[in-house]
Amino acid sequence: MSTPVLFAYWVTALCFILALKGLSSPKYARHGNMIGAFGAALAVVVTLCLHGLGHRWFIIIAIVFGALLAVPAARLVKMTAIPQMVAIFNGVGGGAAALVSITEFVRLHDTDTNAAASAVVFTAIVGSVSFSGSMITFAKLQELMTGRPILVPGAQYVTSAIALGALGLGIATVPASSVPLLVACGLLSLVLGVLFVLPVGGADVPVVISLLNAFTGLTVAASGYVLDNTLLIVAGTLVGASGTLLTQLMAHAMGRPITGVLFGAFRGGSTAGSTAEVATGDRAVRSAGAEDIAILLAYARKVAIVPGYGLAVAQAQHTIRELVDLLEGRGVQVFYAIHPVAGRMPGHMNVLLAEANVPYEQLKEMDEANPEFTSTDVTVVVGANDVVNPAARDQVGSPIYGMPILNVDEAANVVFMKRSLRPGFAGIDNALLYHPKTTLFFGDAKDSLSKLVAAVKAL
């Protein structure tokens, strides 16, 4: 490759470092993303203009085709569905990286060195796991399948056996330099990716997406080694390293070790136990209408709002703000308590409420909010469940045990706005729903909030 091309690749690598740097500060995040996109576009254009590149138009058609698939999907997706969008894009990237190495192997397999062949095997395994694993996370988040951990007795032995099988085939591929063995290894790894993600509970899925993201990064780096392309090595490694760290940070924000996220479901039948409890549950709940709750809120001194995924689904962020404004107009002190993983991705609620122009001072992070609940008269939980479930604090066997929660049960009254008594995304029953100081207000979050707004105005 000529020096100008290598220089352009160097600029791209620099852009990517600056992009990651920018993305980690709120002020420069958007610039960071633009810089990254610029760098990527530069590298692609320079590569397309390479002297002697074959099948140029064929490649350009493929690029246009890919962009036509991705851009409308990315532009039109609802804010609530963004995590699964990220999962899909990550999966296809992993698949692409595996295909690149495999194709290179098919083309040159007689002349390959052992080191390069090992890198090919690495991309075939890790890229395939990332691809099929991401597709399962997509299915879970899109609710094409249950968000609960799926556990088959003995599953861990099957998974281990398949992992060993894929590894064995991979090791055999290197000296034999055999394409069929490599393909078999890749196919087995696809199965492995599925089995790897199935036992992960719904609430933990974002952490897994982040981990698979790091996997894809490493796959790209290994492909870079196979192709002797420094840009791919640098970019892939950057993502691999930052993705690993990010996975740890996310797991930490949920108060769980990363091994607990991945393998937690294998330890004992805790999930099964909580399901049985739901089945026995015809415990009494107390529900009330808009007027009663409006009175409760309007005459309170201090009200906390706990938003969750239900608020996002119903697009009720503007309505909740209207209600809060009304209450403040009546002299009620109101704050929003934001759990770091409320919704389906970290920061989901901040994004949503920012869209409705909720003043930043009204938002309290978990550590700041928790001491406030003892002096709060009414806590309104809008479409959240797992993040306020006391089982995380009290019930040692529970799958979410140890996750820090908002201690809303310390408030004098709790109002739950829910569509039904169905458990939250993690599939765990919430004892707080049946607590004597809890009132339920059934319905879609937006409808319910509109009714509340009308009722408070009528007072």
Next chain:
Amino acid sequence: MNNIGLLTIFMLSVFVGFEVISKVSTILHTPLMSGANAIHGIILVGAILITGDAHGAVQLTLGFIAVVLATANMVGGFVVTDRMLEMFKGRKPTPSSDVVQNGGAK
């Protein structure tokens, strides 16, 4: 490039990757993940290179699929990240809160 050179690059990239995001706040976890996701779409460069050298229908087909998937990863990744970050700009008190309200209500 020789293996030691590549290993050096790999090692330094690991450190840079850790360093640049070590102080990220919780609210940016998802956009950052998404941005990093878009960055590994650079595998498109690799996909272009192998397709350019492809011989025969099998290699061309594999290359075509790789280019399509890699493009989806890269382009989709950057677009979706931008959409997430768009939401952060309304943090300051803006005079046009009505406009925002209408825009968000659709």
